[in-house]
Amino acid sequence: MIEPLLPIKTETLYSLSKICWESSNWKQALDVICSEIRPYFIFDNLAVYLYDESHSDLDIAYARATGRGKNKEADVAWGESIISDVIKNNRTILSEPSEEESDRLKRPHILAIPLQSKKAELGVVVIIRFGTPIFTRDHINFAEFMSSQISSMILRQERESMINQLQEHIQTLQIQDDFISTLSHELKNPIGFIKGYTTTLLRQDTSWSIENQNEFLQIIDQETDRLKELIDNLLDSSRFQSGKTTLNIQLLRIDALLNDVISHARIHHPELQINLDIRQELPTLQGDPRRLKQVFDNLVSNAAKYAPGKPLLFRIYKEPQGITIDVKDTGPGIPAKDLEKIFERFYRSEAHNQDTRGSGLGLFICKKIIEAHQGQINATSIPGKGTTIHVFLPFIEM
Amino acid sequence: MTKGTKILVVDDEKLYRHLLEINLDTEGYEVITATNGEECLDLVSKKHPDLVILDVMMPRLDGFSTLERIRQFSEVPVIMLTGKNEEKDRVKGLNSGADDYVAKPFSATELIARVRSVLRRSLSTETSKATRFFEHGDLKIDLARAEIWQDDSPIFLSATEYKLLIQFAHNVGKVLSAEELLSAIWGPQYRQDKEILWVSIARLRQKIEKDPHSPIHIVTRSGLGYLMPPIDALKQ
Numbered sequence: 001m002i003e004p005l006l007p008i009k010t011e012t013l014y015s016l017s018k019i020c021w022e023s024s025n026w027k028q029a030l031d032v033i034c035s036e037i038r039p040y041f042i043f044d045n046l047a048v049y050l051y052d053e054s055h056s057d058l059d060i061a062y063a064r065a066t067g068r069g070k071n072k073e074a075d076v077a078w079g080e081s082i083i084s085d086v087i088k089n090n091r092t093i094l095s096e097p098s099e100e101e102s103d104r105l106k107r108p109h110i111l112a113i114p115l116q117s118k119k120a121e122l123g124v125v126v127i128i129r130f131g132t133p134i135f136t137r138d139h140i141n142f143a144e145f146m147s148s149q150i151s152s153m154i155l156r157q158e159r160e161s162m163i164n165q166l167q168e169h170i171q172t173l174q175i176q177d178d179f180i181s182t183l184s185h186e187l188k189n190p191i192g193f194i195k196g197y198t199t200t201l202l203r204q205d206t207s208w209s210i211e212n213q214n215e216f217l218q219i220i221d222q223e224t225d226r227l228k229e230l231i232d233n234l235l236d237s238s239r240f241q242s243g244k245t246t247l248n249i250q251l252l253r254i255d256a257l258l259n260d261v262i263s264h265a266r267i268h269h270p271e272l273q274i275n276l277d278i279r280q281e282l283p284t285l286q287g288d289p290r291r292l293k294q295v296f297d298n299l300v301s302n303a304a305k306y307a308p309g310k311p312l313l314f315r316i317y318k319e320p321q322g323i324t325i326d327v328k329d330t331g332p333g334i335p336a337k338d339l340e341k342i343f344e345r346f347y348r349s350e351a352h353n354q355d356t357r358g359s360g361l362g363l364f365i366c367k368k369i370i371e372a373h374q375g376q377i378n379a380t381s382i383p384g385k386g387t388t389i390h391v392f393l394p395f396i397e398m
Numbered sequence: 399m400t401k402g403t404k405i406l407v408v409d410d411e412k413l414y415r416h417l418l419e420i421n422l423d424t425e426g427y428e429v430i431t432a433t434n435g436e437e438c439l440d441l442v443s444k445k446h447p448d449l450v451i452l453d454v455m456m457p458r459l460d461g462f463s464t465l466e467r468i469r470q471f472s473e474v475p476v477i478m479l480t481g482k483n484e485e486k487d488r489v490k491g492l493n494s495g496a497d498d499y500v501a502k503p504f505s506a507t508e509l510i511a512r513v514r515s516v517l518r519r520s521l522s523t524e525t526s527k528a529t530r531f532f533e534h535g536d537l538k539i540d541l542a543r544a545e546i547w548q549d550d551s552p553i554f555l556s557a558t559e560y561k562l563l564i565q566f567a568h569n570v571g572k573v574l575s576a577e578e579l580l581s582a583i584w585g586p587q588y589r590q591d592k593e594i595l596w597v598s599i600a601r602l603r604q605k606i607e608k609d610p611h612s613p614i615h616i617v618t619r620s621g622l623g624y625l626m627p628p629i630d631a632l633k634q
Contacts, residue, residue: 185455188481188502189411195503196417203506206424219413 006040008142016146020153024160027062029153034064037146041139043067043127047078048115050123050154058083058123067130079110079126086112086124092144094135104131111135113147117155125150182346182360183234190227194220233361237345240368247288247372249398254323255282257289258314261296269304273311280318286398287373295366295377299327299389302362307331307386322375322394333383342379343367373398403517404428406447408438408464409479410456418451421506422513435459435467439542442472443530449517452496453479454487462494469495470564471530471541475520477512479504532567534615534629537606539567548606558583559602566616566626575623599624 016036023029034046044067049058063078086093091114097107109129115122125147129135135143197216201208208216239245255278262274296314303312307329315326334342341347346360370377374394381387405427407418419429430445432438434456442450450468454461465476478491478499491499497516500509532539538547544560546553555563561583565574576595580588588594603610616624 185481192503193413193417196414196506199505199507200417200421203421203424212420223413 008040012036012040013145017149020149021156023153024157026150026153026157030062030150031064033146033150034066037142038066041127041142042133043129045078045126045128047126047128048123048150049080049083049126050115051121058087061123079112079124079128082110082112083124083126086114087121090114090116090121092140094140096134107131109134111140111143113144115147115151115154117148117151120155122151122154179346186230186360187227190223190230193223194227197223230361233365236365237361237368240365240372241345245368245372247291247398249286249288251284252287252289252292253282253284254287254292254325254393255316257292258296258316258325261293261300262314264293264297265300265304269300271309272300272304274300275311275313277313277315279316282316282318282323283395285323285393285395287393288369291369292373292393295369295391296325296327298362298366303327303329303331310386319392322392322396325391325393326388327391328386328388330386333385334379334381334387335383336381339379339381343377402428403449403521404430404445404447405513406430406432406438406441406445406450408432408435408450408456408461409453410434411453414453414479417506418509421510425510425513427513435461435464438464439467442468442474443542447474448521449513450474450476451479451513452476454491455481462490465491465494465496467542467544470544475516477516534567534570534626536608537615539563546606553605555602555605558598559605562598562602563606563616566624570626571628573619573623573625578623 016033019029019032019036030046030048044065046062046064046066047060048062050061051057052059060078082093082095093110093112095108095110095112097109107130109131111127113125113127115125125143127135127143197219201213201216236245255276258276262276265272265274300312303310308331310330313326313328315328317324317326338347343363343366345364347364367377370391370393374396376392377389379387379389403426405422407415407422407429408431409415409418410433415431415433419431422429430441430447432441436459438450438452441447452461452464456464459467461478465478468474468476475497476495478496480487480491480499480501488499497520498512500512530540530542532541536549539545540547541564546555546560546563562579565579565582576592577589580591580595584591584594599616600610603613603616606615607613615626617627618624
């Protein structure tokens, strides 16, 4: 019994082609294609075999049972017997069953077509029908046409995903590159000032006034400190980044620790007015006092830098799970778009007054220290009104 | 000889501006400062400095881009301050029209010596003062900002159209052949590709000519090329 292929409408070809070109998921597209081609082309099983990553062997990538044999699962033919012949000969193979077999499910007509483009061999698509009618030349032509469409679709999607991977890779490299360039800029600046002002002092052809000399020496002194701070911060940040920091955990009183930070701040930033607001009796918690001091020192010096002349308020609450410390300034605030990034390494808001200098490491280190205490740190800000840094330290055994 | 010599120092770091200012001041130069590229362009066109010391690493408009824009309208000598003393950067600086470069960190005496040497070269060949704005009838071009105005309303040109217009503006009254224009704007390998020039000139005329069919800014000289006629020719 030979059944001719139904005449294929142009619209059908167009819509099949369109599915292939527009799809971003070839397996879903194949589901649609299977149901679209079935009226023309009765088949029971369809399987797509693709090369594995090493391109040495074929793996099953897609399989659908649509008709007879749907309930037979692995017991019926899926074309695996002839796919290697298709690859070897690089052409379509039609395998016909022997007429003697009476069980239809053991009489598969198997049509196996290579999936390939001009430059790449992708795999094999296998179409199986159990029993009659047999596949005609027209069927084979149509199947070959579809397989070339499917090849292009798979190839295009593979390339798209490769491009995405490459873009991600490039982005990672870009971040590393920016990191190195920011780093060298930050390190070179203090060195540039030290070199510049020292050679200015050393100029043979000029005699500087005592005031000038003092000014230059002060700049050199400050820049030396800055360089040391920068190197310390860098070492800290790389230790935290690689997880090599160990905390020296002790039982501590956070109010006593903050009092220390504040009296230290009064020496270093005498102009800064700092208020401490403790609402209730605070229990002790576990933490590394030196590291936690480092966090609050940093927050104080940020306030002195970015909200100069404005009072700074420490407000401490006891919560069920831990202690929250809010550090609130009334400075210019941080634009919303920068707020979530300020804890990233080397991030500096562009909104800064251009004469304030920072390495973009301080808050990154604060975050790492608080996270090492299993706590949280984040910021809220209203531009023009001020910024609050919220630190939460949990009561836990460490 | 340094009396009245004006130097513009452009750096986003206050301590560098201060460092350059105090050192150049002892040499008797008048020093003005800018903290970014935009400010620099403004001061170059308004204050006509005799020398610009320009930092490369600045946020937003960096030193190289600033220099490129300066060179659209001014031949003022420029010393670049580079962070990286790499050949790539030096070549880039010199190619974009810098007269010299000094790598950070630098010593005060080295910098002064460079300034003297660049000034000595440039003061002996007196250059014409910068003209930032070019006018042609109802058209006005701000060369520093690459902006075009017609009767005070802005005209938006593509990068190619702008380059084409600038070629004419720099050669007023001179007939430019298709080959010359193609080679200057698209590159020598496009010298024969006349159709892209025709399309570009037609599109440019649509934007800058009140009547694109009888153009006054870019006129065709059949068989020879195109020209921007001298302004007096416009008035007749």
